[in-house]
Each structure stands twice: as C-alpha cells, then as structure tokens.
Amino acid sequence: MTRSGQEYLDSLRDGRAVWLDGELVKDVTEHPAFRNTARSIANLYDMARDAELRDVLTVRPEGQDRAVLRAYHVPRTQAELIERRKAFKTWSEASYGFLGRSPDYMAAGIAGFVSTPEIFAGETFDGRDNLAAYYRRMTEGDLYQSFTITNPQIDRTRAASEQEEDDLYVRVVKERDDGIVVRGAKMIGTGAVFGDEIIVGTIEPLQRQDVEYALCFSVPLDTPGLKFISRTSYEGQARSVFDNPLSARFDENDALLVCDDVFVPWERVLTYRDVDTTFRMWWFTPAYNNFVHQAATRFWTKLEFLTGLAILVTRANNTYDLPPVQMQIGRLIGWLNIAKSMVLAAETTCERVGGEGGAVHINREIASAHRAMAGDLYPKVLAEIKMLAGGGLIQLPASGYDLKHPELGPLVAKYVRSPGTPAEQRIKLLKLAWDALGSEFAARHEQYERFYHGAPHVYLPGIVRDGNPDLLAAFTQSCLDGYQLDELPDGTGGFDGGR
Template identity: 65%
Template sequence: MTRSGHEYLEALRDGREIWLDGERIKDVTTHPAFRATAASFAGLYDLAHDSPHTPLLVQGGVHRAYAVPRSYEDLVARRRAYKVWAEAGYGFLGRTPDYMASGAAGFAALPGVFTTDGFDGAANALAYHRRLAEGDLHCAFTLTDPASGQGEDDLTVRVVAERDDGIVVRGAKTIGTGAVFADEILVGTIEPLAPEHTARALSFSIRADTPGLRLISRTSYEAGARSVFDQPLSARYDENDAMLVCEDVFVPWERVLTYRDVDATAAMWWRTPAYLNFVHQSATRFWTKLEFLTGLAILVARSNGTDGVPAVTQAIGRLLGMVAQAKAFVLAAEASWEPVDEGRGGVRPGQEISFAQRIMAGELYPRAVQDIKLLAGGAIIQQPASGRDLLHPELGPLVHRYFRTPGHPAEDRLKLLKLAWDALGSEFAGRHEQYERFYQGAPHVYLTMQTWAGAADDCTSLAQACLDGYDLGTTR
C-alpha cells in the first residue's frame, strides 16, 4: 500500500548522518535547510495515498511507476502518473520517488542481466524492486565518481573486504540528488569501467541510516530563502545534492546487485529498460517545466504591458514551440515502443527517440531561460529586497505606488517578478540550468551514444540511393 506524507516524514527520522556547514543535521524534517522540501516530497505521497489523483497514480496498491509496462497503453498511463507529480513541483523536483521506481521496474523487466559467472544478483534485483514497491520507498542513487587516483588512495567506492554475510566498502560517490530525503540509496556506476577495475565494479542499495554512511550536503538554497514570497521555488523545492561517503560500510549480500563484474555493472542500466524508463520520467518532467516557464513568461509580458508588441508575441510563440517539442519527444518515445526480451519483459520507450531527447533538453533549456530573461528585461532585477517592504508603514506606500503597472497592483507584480527571478536568475536557478545540461550525462557521452542508437544506416542508405541513381552519363 502507498504511504501517507506523514508516514514518509516519520521514516526520515532515522538518525541518518547528514552534514551541512560543519553541522550534523539531526532531523531533515525540522531543520530549516531541508524541512520545506521534505514537506514537498510528503505532499507527493499524499497525492498518491488519498487524493482525486490516486486512481491515476496507483495501480494494484503500489505507485504506477513500479509496474512493468506491457503495452503502449501502459506507457501512456505511466506518463500520466509522472505528469501529476511533475506538475506538483512545477518541474523543479527532478528526482521524485517515481524516478528510481521506474528504474527498479526496468531491473525487474530483465533480471537475467544481473546473473554472471561470478555472482548471481537476479534474485536480489527482483527483491529490490519488490521492497521498494511494497514499502512505497523513496530511493535515490549516486553513480558519479569523485576525482581520484588509481592506487591505494583511490577515492571512489570500492570493495575493501569480503565476509560470509556481505561486503565492506569504502570511498565516495558524488551528486546524490535527493539522497538526504531518500529511504534508500543505490550506489553504483553508469559509465564503462576498465576490465581491471573489478573492485569498483559493483552496485548495491542501502538504507540512508546505515552505520558509516555520511552525506555531505551542498549549500542549501532553502536555508538561504528569506520567505516563500521572496523565493517561492528555492524555499520549497530544493531537492539538494550530496556527496556520499562510505567509511567501511557493511553491505549484506542480499542488497548487492552486481559484484566485481564490469560488464554487468554497466549493463544493469543499458541492457535493461532502466535508463530508458528514467528518460521517460525526466522527459515528462522537462516538458512540464517548460510549460511552467513559458506560462511565467506570458504573465511577465502581460505585467510589463508588452504582450501586444510583435517581437514579444513572436518570442512567446517560440517558447510555445519549445513546449510542443518537449511534449512531442515524450509522445514519440511512447509511440515507438520496443519489446523487452521479445516481450517477456514487457515494453520500453523507443531508444532512438529517448536518447535524442537528452540532446534536445540539454540544448533547449538554456535557450528557453535566455529568451525569457530577454522578455522580462530589467524588471526582474529592480525589486524590493523583501516582501516585508510592502507592509512597512513608511516604505509600504512608496512601494505600492511605484511598483505597480496598469491593472497589476504592486503586490501582485512583485510576487510574479520574484517568482521569475527565482526560476531564472537566482543561485537555485543556476543550479537548475546546470542540472538540465548534465543530469543525463555529459554531451560527449550522449552525443556519441546517439551515433549508434540513431538511424545512421537509414540516413546513409537514403543518401547513397540518391548517389546511385545517376552518373556522368545521366540525362535529365
């Protein structure tokens, strides 16, 4: 059964070791750097647990993202569930619980990938999927290695001891997005490893309160927000990114998915539907985020009184075209679905379109932000420092008088402009622009992958057919 938001928050009070600004955080549900975002995640659970959206979000007693899709219709139903949660955070919560839930469903669709000569993790992968689904857990992951050497001082997570009941790991992983808010954290690697790196070729999932596990948080934008009025996105939707540090952490065998196998550790993402499921979820969220930003641009143009200017109208048309592009990639990936394991593992979104979405999103988001900044102009810079200025007995009348525009009282206009700045120009906004560029991998990785996932042969065949259709002797 799905959890309520209250049950989710209670589960976070488990003594996990989180560090921020030299302070160990005792409770993320009450600390001012995390509590509002934790409440936003709890709100998602409430939407699934008991709301008018429950029938759309829940299938067979578990969140729909955990279901292995068996048809095109199942993919559409899953996307509609993704959309509900994406809209709840306006696209700014990237790693909501349905993200890794869809990945776990990908593992369950093709568990044979986890069976190797040296270690059989198939049963563990199925148990992992079942544990997350039945517990309605929020699982994050961290797959990126820190800069490291190649000797005994290697910094990345690796096996340092093997026991009858499990393994001991040491080292770090970076960019654990949402990890401080998760019940479990999957640790692994998505990049290809060299054959000799078997000590690092492993993946496992552990509880966030596991002894020896530390999470070192980046700056909290939520903590820096003065109020919801002044920073409405930073104050509520800062999903955080943390470095995971393992200091001789014990991992039971039943929580190990791949072990000392370079090929299986990569194949769990690329041969199962897990990664394509990620793209399906994130592409739906990206589409939603562009909808929000474009709506914001239209409201700002109206507030500035420029929405009738031809150049502004054209710019808004361009933004609406970007929204349509983002939507088209989602629908096309679903329509080009492919069978998994000849249908035994259900279906997955089309790989070629899904991979192409990564290119589109990374290139489109900075352009959209830049276009909206141009529409907003200097108005988003010149704002009172705080919404409290509106209430000041001496300053308030001046603010109300000089910050209004026809049909837009000062309070309404400043509320809009502060939202626009938080989405476009704040430190929170800067993190999101970088996130959209790189969270699906570096360009040199996904552009290279597109060359073998795309229809290169079809393209060259068509061009070659034209060349073959004439020679020096051909007449008109």
C-alpha cells in the same frame, strides 16, 4: 493504501549522517535547510492516497490486495505506459517540474531492472534473487530510492583503478561471510538526503582492471559509515516562500556520498566484481529508458510552467501584444510542444523489451534524442524569458517586508507597478520569475538539465552508435548516385555549355 506523507517524514528521522556547512543535521524534517522540501515530497505521498488521484498515481498489481505506486509497476502494454506517464505528469505538476528526482524517477528505473532480471545473472555473482527481494521491499514499502552512480570528478582521463589513491571511488575493501565492506565516494546524490535507500553503482563503463569498483548495492540511509555532504542549501538561504517561492520549497538537494567502511550484507548486493553486469544493468534493461520517460514528462511540465511565466510577465509589463513579443511567446510554445510531442511519440512507438518479462518501454531513439534536445534547449528557454522580462527581474525590493513597511510600502507601491498590476502582484510574480530564471537555484537547474543524464561527450557519440548512420549515409549517397560526371553534355562549361 500507500504510505502517507507523515509516515514518510517519520521514516526520515533515523539518524542519517547529513552534513551541511560543518553541521551534522539532526533531523532533515525540521532543519530550515531541508524541511520545506521534505514536506513537498511528503505531499506527493499524500497525493497518492487522495481519492481523486489514487487511481492515477497507484495501481493494484494482479493477484495482490495492496496498491503500489504506479511508477514501480512494469508496463506490459502501451496503455499501461501511458497510464504511467499520467502519474509522472501529476507528480511533476505538484513541483512545476522542479523536483527532478521525485520518488517516481528511480522507481521507474527499478521497474526496468525487474523487466529483465536475467541481466543480473553475472559470471561472478548472481543478483537475481536479491533483485526480486529488493523490488518487493521498495514497492511494498513505497520507498524512495535515491542514487549515486557517478564516480567523483577527480581525473576523468584515468580508469577507476588508476586514480591517485585506491579509495577515491567506491570499491570493495573486504569480503566477509555475511557481506562486503566498501569505501570511497560517489557523486551527485540528488535528493539523496530525502531518500529511504540509496543505490550505489556506476553507469559509465569501467575498465577490465576495475573489478573492485564494479559493484552495485542499495542500503538504507542510516547505514553506519554512510555520510552525505550537502551542497549549499538554497532552501536554507531563502528569505520566505513569498521571496523565493521555488527554492524555499523544491530544493531537492545534491550531496556527495562518502562510504567510510560501510558494511553491505550480501542480500543487498545486486552486482559484484563484474564490469559487464555493473554496466549492463543500466543500459541493457529498460531502466535508463524508464528514467527518460519520467524526466521527459517532467521537462514538458517545466516548459509549461516557464511558458506560462513568460505570458504572465509580458502581460504584467504590458508588452504581451507587441508583435516581436508574440513571436517570442510563439517560439516558447513551439519548444514546449516539441517536448510534449517527444513524450507522446516515444509512447506511440514503444518497443517490447527482450526476455521473458513481456514489458514495454518507450522508443529508444526518441529517448536518446530527448537527452540531447533538452540539455541544449533549456538554457535557450531561460534566455528567451529573461529577454522578455527586462530589468524588472532585478528592480525588486529585498523582501516582501518592504511592502509592509510604513515608510517604504507606499513608495514601493507607487513605483513598482504596471497598468493593471499593482505592486504586490508584480513583485510576487517577478520574484517567482527570478527564482526560476536567475537565482542560484535557477542556475543549478540549468546545470541539472544539461548534465543529469551524463555529459554530452558521452551521450552524443552514443546516439551515433545506437542510431542508423549507415542508413542515413546510404540515403544521401542515393542522391549522389543519381547523377554522374559522364552525363555532362559535351562542351566547355559556361552558361551556354553545360546543363
């Protein structure tokens, strides 16, 4: 069996250096800013051992006597791709789509790396053996891999090696017989503080002169010199699960990673001083497409949840049957079905990965299109539901304690209600809605859906590059070629002269 939730939680008590608001957090499993989310992740591990879900969430690779998390398995048929999506779907439903970087995200990416190990045979460093050992370590330990593969947003107009100082982005500062020493920072470590290991790399292209920055490695969270500087914790700010039901339990955290002269043994290095391989490991393996497979499935779940929220809120407001409201609900269900169809279509038109591995991955064009679609659509979904909900989202008591208060309780019960929806039920629903739509947690999710796959000025031109612009232009040109000026009948125009 895969590891239990308790085993996962125990593994987090390793002395990792997580900083929050000037405090060095001793134990993320007990600290009020992290503990509930750590338990939500632990629950995912317990689900994988549950007799009813085990076959969905895990798989026993051929010739092995132990099951592994399905996300780590390399799919070799369309059926296996679909099985993997069912696992993504099951885990995403446990957080209603709000844990973007559950352990299956990067696990699928790692399965992408090992589908094309030849990509790791760089000119300056051959990472293939390390990759194989890394894959074994992660799958056999059911480990949670988080990642920081973006350079800090310091000066986007300059190359890594041309920033104001040398150590702003992670780079190698010393080479030893047994490994390398790295220094610098990376952003944004979503879920990083909850991970077993962190992979540090660069997904955007580096310049030729940036070789010191062109490396990728994975190290345990308690590696000396690693520091995680957390953003505000929404879980820490939450009053209770009743008052902030999502942020109190599913705040996956985002942290700045600082490497303060971190020693990385050679066996943990995947690419080294190689601009091409450091880039190609993300884009020329199925890693990125595998991320999208997980993310698009989670997005589908999130839209199911939000559409359900819209239905419950409008029913509670007694507006559900009004024709304009039915139009808005119809629009939401339509959008949800677009998100769902893209996952199903990308699986149906899956592609065989080149090389010897025999793997398949989802359709590349659809994966790229999903990236553009989801970032644009998510803010629209939120806006639509806010319009449906009205002022009730704001006219809520500060906390559930007001309902229990001897003087306030009866007043709240009298005035915060609607037909068929007593106060407690209405307040519970609208507090959930606010957490999903308007809270700081919700705003972070909007930014997440827009940027977690990169910035639009990078990925939209990428869609043009990877697409078939010439084919599309030729199609339209064929229409233009079907008629000519010379074919105009003689005459001078006007209603009688032409056609």
